[in-house]
Amino acid sequence: MDFSRPSFSPWRWLTLVASLLTCGICQASGQIFISPDSLLGVEKYRTILTLENVPEDVLEYSWYRGKDNSTENMIFSYKPPNTRHPGPSYSGRENVTRAGSLVVRMSAVNDTGYYTVEVDTSNETQRATGWLQIVNGPDYVSLWTQPYFFAGVLTADIGSSVQLECNCFSKPEPRYHWIHNGSFLSIPENNMTLPSLSWEQMGSYRCVVENPETQLTFYRDVTIQPPRPPLPTVNRELYIPGPLVIFLILLTSLGGAFVCRVLVYSLFQSCSRGKTCHKCPWQTN
CATH class of the missing domain: 2.60.40.10 (Immunoglobulins)
Structure with missing residues (x-):
């Protein structure tokens, strides 16, 4: 310019x-x-x-x-x-x-x-x-929305009410323009209300602020989109298939029998080696 x-x-x-x-x-x-x-x-x-x-x-x-x-x-x-x-x-x-x-x-x-x-x-x-x-040209433009937007994105349900308001300080008073998905809207005010949001009203919105004397322009953007669908739930319950259960039971049984054999063998060896052993559990008088 x-x-x-x-x-x-x-x-x-x-x-x-x-x-x-x-x-x-x-x-x-x-x-x-x-x-x-x-x-x-x-x-x-x-x-x-x-x-x-x-x-x-x-x-x-x-x-x-x-x-x-x-x-x-x-x-x-x-x-x-x-x-x-x-x-x-x-x-x-x-x-x-x-x-x-x-x-x-x-x-x-x-x-x-x-x-x-x-x-x-x-x-x-x-x-x-x-x-x-x-x-002074409009050096800063603030954008207020209801519901509030984050990182340039406003999430709203179909049929809900959405409000957009654009503000800046400028002398003389600035002019406001609204653009929706690249098309100018016939809304000369600094605020816009969508009483019942439709699919056609989803998309990107730009508030353009212009100083009528210097023709300096600034803008802010916001995108209106529906909420994301919920993620599928994950079943975290523990499930053990039948064959694995049988295997674990057999393993436990065999392990118990092996432990018993080891204990009996150790006791027998202890009594056999000890000459002072006067009486073992299986000896008779």
């Missing part, structure tokens, strides 16, 4: 026409003037107050905040080719080009106001004053 020629509201056009008439008189008489096209800036962007009808034998350019050239109002002075001096009203964002134009970096809304330039030549001193208007 070309910010050197932004769009204007009707009242700005009236102001511009008046400035052009005044500047036309200045141009006819050879006087310097501030270009009307440069008297509208955008917040957080660079603004250049451009000088027109500048003489060739300029000794010094001096820019002031306000209508007068008092010392405390001086922003910056520049003596060609390389001498620059900041003044008391210097904020650290201003500079003067070789052509005498004032550059304001990262323009702020409170930069709005009158600016005066004084041009000294070898023969005379000329002055020009202009009103700079700084407007």
Whole structure:
């Protein structure tokens, strides 16, 4: 977007026409003037107050905040080719080009106001004053929904009520547009209500916010989709097939018989080796 020629509201056009008439008189008489096209800036962007009808034998350019050239109002002075001096009203964002134009970096809304330039030549001193208007584009757009959305997705049942509301701060008041699945909706308000959600109303929604003067646009997206079907349940009960049960019973039985044999054999060996064994369980008197 070309910010050197932004769009204007009707009242700005009236102001511009008046400035052009005044500047036309200045141009006819050879006087310097501030270009009307440069008297509208955008917040957080660079603004250049451009000088027109500048003489060739300029000794010094001096820019002031306000209508007068008092010392405390001086922003910056520049003596060609390389001498620059900041003044008391210097904020650290201003500079003067070789052509005498004032550059304001990262323009702020409170930069709005009158600016005066004084041009000294070898023969005379000329002055020009202009009103700079700084407007802000919608730099942040918030989207509120009911039900609430997460990670750009709003989950809602068919037949339920859904509310979408888009908000931002902008001067002048912004314009709102809604887009559903790529198609514009005839809803100029910042909020939209779907009282009974249908399948056709599912999909992606975009809220577009536009500054009518600067034509800056920002947007937020949300997708409405039905709930996901529940996952199949997993039966976690322990199941042992019949053959395995029989095998375990046999294994247990054989294991018990083997243990008994081992115990009897150990007892027999103990009694056989011991000469002091007077009586074993199986011996008789």
